[in-house]
Amino acid sequence: MSLNSRALNSGVLPRVLITGLQGFTGRYMAAELEQNGYEVWGIGSSNPDEPRTLQADLTDTASLIAAIQKVQPQYVVHLAGIAFVGHGQPKAFYDINLVGTRNLLEALAPVSDQLRCVLLASSANVYGNLQGGLLNETNPTNPANDYAVSKLAMEYMAKIWAPHIPVVIARPFNYTGVGQSDSFLIPKIVSHFVHKRDTIELGNMDVWREFNDVRDVVHAYRKLIEAAPVEQTINVCSSNLVSLRDALSLASEMTGHTLNVTVNPAFVRPNEVLKLGGETTLLKTFVPDWKPRALRETLAWMIDAESKHLCQL
Template sequence: MELKGKKVLVTGADGFIGSHLVEALIEEGARVTAFVFYNSFNSWGWLDTFPADTLSKINVFQGDIRDLNCLREVVKDVDSIFHLAALIAIPYSYIAPESYIDTNIKGTLNILQAAKDFSVERVFITSTSEVYGTAKYVPIDELHPFQGQSPYSASKIGADRIAESFYRSYNLPVTIVRPFNTYGPRQSARAVIPAIISQLLSGKTEIKLGNLTPTRDFNYVKDTVNGFIEIAKSDRTIGEEINIATGVETCIGDIFEEIRLQINKEAKVINDDIRIRPEKSEVDRLLGSNKKIMELTNWKPEYSLKDGLKETIVWLRDNLERYKTDIYNV
C-alpha cells in the first residue's frame, strides 16, 4: 500500500508508540487523523509536545474507542487504520481486569466493525509479545502457543482472535502487528527502562526494581515504528500476524548494568516487592523471531540496544520534569 496521500487513522496517537507513528506517517506523506482519548483538559498527550508546523499537518479527533458511534464518525472518511489504543500496564490489569476487556477487546471489536461497515482498505491491529507468555521455545515465531499470563495479555489474545475472525469471516484486510518490548523517548515510567533511567537521572543511587532475571527482546521505538510502516507498504502482509523483533535476548539485570554504565557506575539495585509480578504471571523469557517480517517486507532493525538506550537517556534528561521518580508508576 502506498502511504503517500492516504487518509490514515491512528488510534492511541497520544501515546508512546502512537505519537512516533504519527510522525513517521507524516514523513511518508500520509494525511493523518490522530484519534486521542477524550478528556476535559483538552490534552492530546504527547502530541502536545509536537512543534506547531507538525501539528498543523494532523487532524486531531477526541473520542473513546469503547464507543462504536464515535468510531463510525471518524472511520467513515479514512483509507486505513493503525489501531494502537489500549490499556497496556500489566500491574494495573491485576487491579482492573474488566477495564482491559472493555478497552482492548471491545475497543478492537468496534474498530473492526466500523472498518467493515465503511470498507476500509487496510486495518493494522497492534498486538504484543505478552500474548505468547513465557517462551516454550525460542526464537518465538508466530506459530507459538498463546498463554494468558495476565489479564492484560489475555485481553490482547482476545483482541487478536477477534481481528483474525474478521479477516476470515468478512475478508476484512486485517494485519496483526506484534511488537516485542518497545522502549525509547516518551515511554511511561511504568516500563522498566524509563523506570531505571529516570531514577538514575534524578540522582538516586539505590534503584528500585523487581525481578532482574526475566529476559526480553527490546525494540527501539524507531525500529518498531518502521516495522509498522514496512508492514503497511507490503500487500503480502494482509491476513498475517507478524512479529517485530530484534532476535536479541537481554535480561533485566543486564539492562540495568548498561544504563548504570552510561549514567552512574556507582548505582546499585534495591529489590522492591511491589514491582514483582505474581509467580505464575511472570513472563520469564521472550525472544522473538523476525524471520517472517524480513521475508514479507523490507524491514530490518537498525538500532543496537546500546545506541537506543543512549538516545533514550538524552531525551529523558531533557524531559525529566515529566516523570514522578519518587513513586512506582503502575
C-alpha cells in the same frame, strides 16, 4: 515506484487513521507516516487540540462511525488500548482492548471497500512465560494475565471480520523510547540513573528480554501496512536479547552513576523463563530492510532526553 513517490506524483496523499494518536507509540507512528508521504488523522477519547484529530471513544460505536465517515481512511493503525500489565482495573482491559477493537471494526465495515490495510497492535504477551528462546508465530499462546488474555481474545475476534476487512495483526515484543511512562522498566531505570537515585527496586535480574526501540517498531508497522499481508499475525521483534543485569550495567556506564538494586519479590514472576524473545523470519519477509537498533543507542537517546528535561526543571 515507492508509495511516497506515487503519492507526490498524483498530488493525493494516502490517508491513514491512527487510534491512540496522542499516546506514546501514536506520536512516533504519526511522524513515521508523515515523513513517508501519508496524510495522518487520529482519534482519541480526550478533546484534541491537534489538527486532523477527532474525538471518539472506543466504547462508543456511534462516535467511531462518525469519525471514520469524516476521515474516509485507506489505512488504519490501531494502537489505542490499555498497555500497562499492572493496570488496577482488569475489566478495562476487556472493555477497551477487546470490545473497543470490535467497535472499531464494526465502524470500519461501511468503508471496507476502500481499506487497503488495518493493522491491529496485539502483544507478544500472548505467548505467556512458560516458553523460552526465540518464539515464532507458530508457538502456542498461553496468556498469563488479563492484559494478555484481552489481546489474544482481540486476535480471535478480529478473525470474524477478516473476510471483509483487510486485517493484519502485529505482536510487538518489549519496546521503549523517549516519552514512555516510567511505570515501564527501561524508563524507570533511565530515570533512576539520571536523577542519581541511591536505590532501585526490580525483579529477577538474570532474565534476558528484548528492549527494542519505538522508532524501529513504527517503521515496521508502516512497512506492514504497505505490504498488507492480510489475515497474517506477525511478531515485531529483533531477536536481540539483553539481560536486565546488563541493561543496568550499560546505564551505569553511560551515566557514570551507580546505585543499589533491591529485588522486590512482588516483581518476580514464578517459573519465569530465563531467555525470551521473538524470531524475525516472517517479519523480514515483509520488512526486508529490518535492522533494529541496539539497546545502547536507545538508552543514549533516552538518557540525553531525560537529562535535558532535568536541566529545565
